[in-house]
Amino acid sequence: xxxxxxxxxxxxxxxxxxxxxxxxxxxxxxxxxxxxxxxxxxxxxxxxxxxxxxxxxxxxxxxxxxxxxxxxxxxxxxxxxxxxxxxxxxxxxxxxxxxxxxxxxxxxxxxxxxxxxxxxxxxxxxxxxxxxxxxxxxxxxxxxxxxxxxxxxxxxxxxxxxxxxxxxxxxxxxxxxxxxxxxxxxxxxxxxxxxxxxxxxxxxxxxxxxxxxxxxxxxxxxxxxxxxxxxxxxxxxxx
Numbered sequence: 324x325x326x327x328x329x330x331x332x333x334x335x336x337x338x339x340x341x342x343x344x345x346x347x348x349x350x351x352x353x354x355x356x357x358x359x360x361x362x363x364x365x366x367x368x369x370x371x372x373x374x375x376x377x378x379x380x381x382x383x384x385x386x387x388x389x390x391x392x393x394x395x396x397x398x399x400x401x402x403x404x405x406x407x408x409x410x411x412x413x414x415x416x417x418x419x420x421x422x423x424x425x426x427x428x429x430x431x432x433x434x435x436x437x438x439x440x441x442x443x444x445x446x447x448x449x450x451x452x453x454x455x456x457x458x459x460x461x462x463x464x465x466x467x468x469x470x471x472x473x474x475x476x477x478x479x480x481x482x483x484x485x486x487x488x489x490x491x492x493x494x495x496x497x498x499x500x501x502x503x504x505x506x507x508x509x510x511x512x513x514x515x516x517x518x519x520x521x522x523x524x525x526x527x528x529x530x531x532x533x534x535x536x537x538x539x540x541x542x543x544x545x546x547x548x549x550x551x552x553x554x555x556x557x558x559x560x561x562x
Contacts, residue, residue: 332378374554426549438532442465482501513541
């Protein structure tokens, strides 16, 4: 059994794989050494751990892997990856983006644009097993927070899908502006990629994907577990 961990900016998602099938997955809001020790002690069949980490110091994961005699794979330190990369600064390429590219290259062979709607919105292009590059922009909640933090009077608004096109109060104006702004950005970028790569697959993933999937055109696949599959493929390439 393999355990994969996606340590993001706001939450941690974990999954247990039996070969290439997810048999257990959880979304964790409070991730700690105590949580992981308890989890591993009740899942003793785990033999490998692979981690994508964009935020948390993970020394305790390494220590617990040794304690439970589990092979530990850090995507940032593995040279044997199943894809090539044209990224000019590989040391700054997020492990989440790399894992997504690996997952797409194996699950969806061909030309793929991966859109990950999370804390940030990332766009990553992979052709066959060659990672080309991509884009990063602020995510939904980051935009809402920025309007509050960088102004004197705008409120901090919790997101909900707005109704209508024109806001009749400040809260609705913010929600509509951010929602329609992200939607317009996504569709505009999709159109540009489609013009350059007519045969491209558009793959949507990430925590906010359900919010926008009905607003987007030309989506080929919605895959909420693409990153987890990418991490599992890395284990298979390095065992």
